[in-house]
Amino acid sequence: xxxFPKDFLWGGATAANQCEGAWNEDGKGISIADVLTxxxxxxxxxxxxxxxxxxxxxIAKMRGVTYRSGDQxxxxxxxxxxxxxxxxxxALLDDEYYPNHQAIDHYHRYKxxxxxxxxxxxxxxxxxxxxxxxxxxxxxxxxxxxxLRFYDNVFDECLKYGIEPIVTLSHYxxxxxxxxxYNGFADRRVIDCYVRYVKTVFERYQHKVKYWLTFNELxxxxxxxxxxxxxxxxxxxxxxxxxxHQLLASAQVxxxxxxxxxxxxxxxxxxxxxxxxxxxxxxxNLAALKQNQQRDTYYPDVQMRGFLPEYKLIQLQxxxxxxxxxxxxxxxxxxxxxxxxxxxxxxxxxAAAQDEAMQRTAGNMGSFxxxxxxxxxxxxxxIDPIGLRYTLNLFYDRYHKPLFIAENGLGAADVLNADHTIxxxxxxxxxxxxxxxxxxxxxxxxxKVFGYTPWxxxxxxxxxxxxxxxxxxxxxxxxxxxGHGTLNRYEKDSFAYxxxxxxxxxxxx
Ligand code: BG6
Numbered sequence: 385x386x387x388f389p390k391d392f393l394w395g396g397a398t399a400a401n402q403c404e405g406a407w408n409e410d411g412k413g414i415s416i417a418d419v420l421t422x423x424x425x426x427x428x429x430x431x432x433x434x435x436x437x438x439x440x441x442x443i444a445k446m447r448g449v450t451y452r453s454g455d456q457x458x459x460x461x462x463x464x465x466x467x468x469x470x471x472x473x474x475a476l477l478d479d480e481y482y483p484n485h486q487a488i489d490h491y492h493r494y495k496x497x498x499x500x501x502x503x504x505x506x507x508x509x510x511x512x513x514x515x516x517x518x519x520x521x522x523x524x525x526x527x528x529x530x531x532l533r534f535y536d537n538v539f540d541e542c543l544k545y546g547i548e549p550i551v552t553l554s555h556y557x558x559x560x561x562x563x564x565x566y567n568g569f570a571d572r573r574v575i576d577c578y579v580r581y582v583k584t585v586f587e588r589y590q591h592k593v594k595y596w597l598t599f600n601e602l603x604x605x606x607x608x609x610x611x612x613x614x615x616x617x618x619x620x621x622x623x624x625x626x627x628x629h630q631l632l633a634s635a636q637v638x639x640x641x642x643x644x645x646x647x648x649x650x651x652x653x654x655x656x657x658x659x660x661x662x663x664x665x666x667x668x669n670l671a672a673l674k675q676n677q678q679r680d681t682y683y684p685d686v687q688m689r690g691f692l693p694e695y696k697l698i699q700l701q702x703x704x705x706x707x708x709x710x711x712x713x714x715x716x717x718x719x720x721x722x723x724x725x726x727x728x729x730x731x732x733x734x735a736a737a738q739d740e741a742m743q744r745t746a747g748n749m750g751s752f753x754x755x756x757x758x759x760x761x762x763x764x765x766x767i768d769p770i771g772l773r774y775t776l777n778l779f780y781d782r783y784h785k786p787l788f789i790a791e792n793g794l795g796a797a798d799v800l801n802a803d804h805t806i807x808x809x810x811x812x813x814x815x816x817x818x819x820x821x822x823x824x825x826x827x828x829x830x831x832k833v834f835g836y837t838p839w840x841x842x843x844x845x846x847x848x849x850x851x852x853x854x855x856x857x858x859x860x861x862x863x864x865x866x867g868h869g870t871l872n873r874y875e876k877d878s879f880a881y882x883x884x885x886x887x888x889x890x891x892x893x
Pocket of ligand 1: 399402556600601655728791795839845846847848849854
C-alpha cells in the first residue's frame with residue numbers, strides 16, 4: 385500500500401446529546417446527559433476533602449450532575465443532589481443551565497449541517513442515536529415513532545449525499561430513568577432494555593445503516609461510571625459489574641446482528657491513551673504494560689477476542705471483587721466478537737511505578753502524568769501525533785482486524801471575526817500531523833485503517849466541561865457557553881483544508 389485505500393471513509397463525528405438539542409421534543413425522555421451542567425463542578429462540591437490540590441483546577445472545569453430526585457448515592461461522588469422524594473422523579477433545577485438541552489439545535493438544522501458535511505466531501509458521518517428518542521424511559525414496550533422517524537430522515541439525508549452513516553448505539557446518553565430505577569448497567573436487567581432498543585433500531589434501519597458501534601468508549605467507565613454506564617456510585621464493585629454487563633450487552637447485539645443482518649459490520653469503541661513508560665526502568669515499563677491492560681485493552685480484548693483476560697480476573701481477585709458471572713455468560717462473550725475495532729485518540733499517557741508525586745495534566749475524564757516532550761492544547765490535553773501511529777500499530781498487531789479512528793481532534797477557543805471568518809491554523813497543523821501519522825501507519829507499517837472521523841466536525845457541547853467554547857469543528861456555530869447566539873454556521877479555515885485532504889484522498893496534507 386502506497387497511499388490511503390481508495391474507499392477510505394473520511395468524515396466527522398458527533399453524538400446526539402452533544403449536538404441535537406430538542407431534549408424534550410417529540411416524546412424524547414430525559415437522558416443522563418440532560419442533567420449535566422456546564423463546567424464548574426467545583427461550585428457544587430464545596431469542600432472536596434479528598435481531592436488533591438492539583439486536581440481541583442481541573443475539576444473546576446468539569447461538569448456537575450444536578451437534578452432533584454429521591455435518595456441517591458450521588459453525594460458520594462460529590463455531586464449536588466437535591467431530593468424530591470414526593471415525586472420520585474428527576475426535576476431539573478430552575479437556576480441551572482443545561483447546555484445539552486439546546487446544544488447546537490442539530491435536531492432542527494440537520495439538513496443544513498449535512499449539506500455542509502457533503503460540501504466538505506464527507507464519505508461517512510459518525511453519529512449516535514439518542515436512546516431516549518426511541519425508548520424515552522428505557523422500558524416501554526413500544527418505541528416512540530417520532531424518534532424513529534427523525535433518524536429515518538437523518539439517514540435518508542446522509543444517503544442522498546452518498547454519506548455512509550456510522551452509528552454509535554449508546555454514546556453517554558442512556559435514559560436517566562434506568563439510572564434512577566436500576567443504577568444503570570450495575571443491574572443486569574438493563575442489558576435487556578439495551579438489547580430491546582438495539583433490536584428496534586437494527587430492524588428499522590437495516591437498509592440504511594451498515595456500520596454500528598455498540599458503546600462509545602466503553603473503558604471510560606473507570607473514570608466516569610455515571611456518564612458511561614449510568615451508575616451513581618464510585619464503588620468499584622458496581623463499576624466493574626456495570627462494565628461487565630455492558631460487555632455482555634455488546635456481545636449479545638453483535639451476535640444478533642451476525643445472525644440476522646449479515647451485511648452489518650459491528651465495532652467496539654474505546655477511548656485510547658496508551659501509556660509510555662516514564663523511564664527505561666523495568667519497573668516503569670511494567671507499570672505501562674499494566675496501565676494499558678487495565679485502562680484500555682481489557683475492554684476490546686473481550687469484545688474482539690471473546691473472553692475475559694486472565695490479567696483482569698487476577699486483578700479483580702486480588703481486590704476482592706467478584707464479577708456477577710452467570711452460567712452461559714462465557715458463551716455469550718465468545719459468540720459476540722466484533723468485526724472491527726474503533727477508538728478515539730486524543731493523547732498518550734505516561735506510567736511510572738512510583739507516580740504519586742508526579743506533575744499531572746488534564747485529560748478527558750481523568751488526568752495524566754505530564755510528558756515534558758509534548759505540547760498541550762488550551763485545555764491541557766497533550767498533543768502527540770506519533771502516539772496515533774503507535775496506537776494503530778498496537779491494536780492492529782493485537783487483533784489483526786480493521787481499525788476505525790472514530791474520534792480525534794483539537795478543542796480550541798476559536799474566534800469569529802466580524803466578516804464571519806475563523807482562522808484556525810493550529811487545527812490545520814494538528815490535522816496535518818495526525819493524518820500523516822495515519823498515512824505512515826498504513827504505508828510504512830501495513831496497518832489496516834478504513835476510516836477517520838475527527839471529533840466534533842461541527843462545534844458542539846463538550847462532554848467533560850459542558851462548554852461550547854471548547855470548539856473542535858471545521859464549522860463554527862455562533863453560540864456561547866450560556867446558550868446565547870444566532871446558532872448560525874460558518875466555515876472555518878480548516879473546512880477548506882479538510883475538503884482538500886478528502887478530495888486528494890490524503891495526498892495533499
Ligand atoms: C470523547 C467523547 O471522549 O471525547 C466525546 O466520546 C467527547 O463525547 C470527546 O466530546 C472530547 O471530549 P470533550 O470533553 O473535550 O468534549
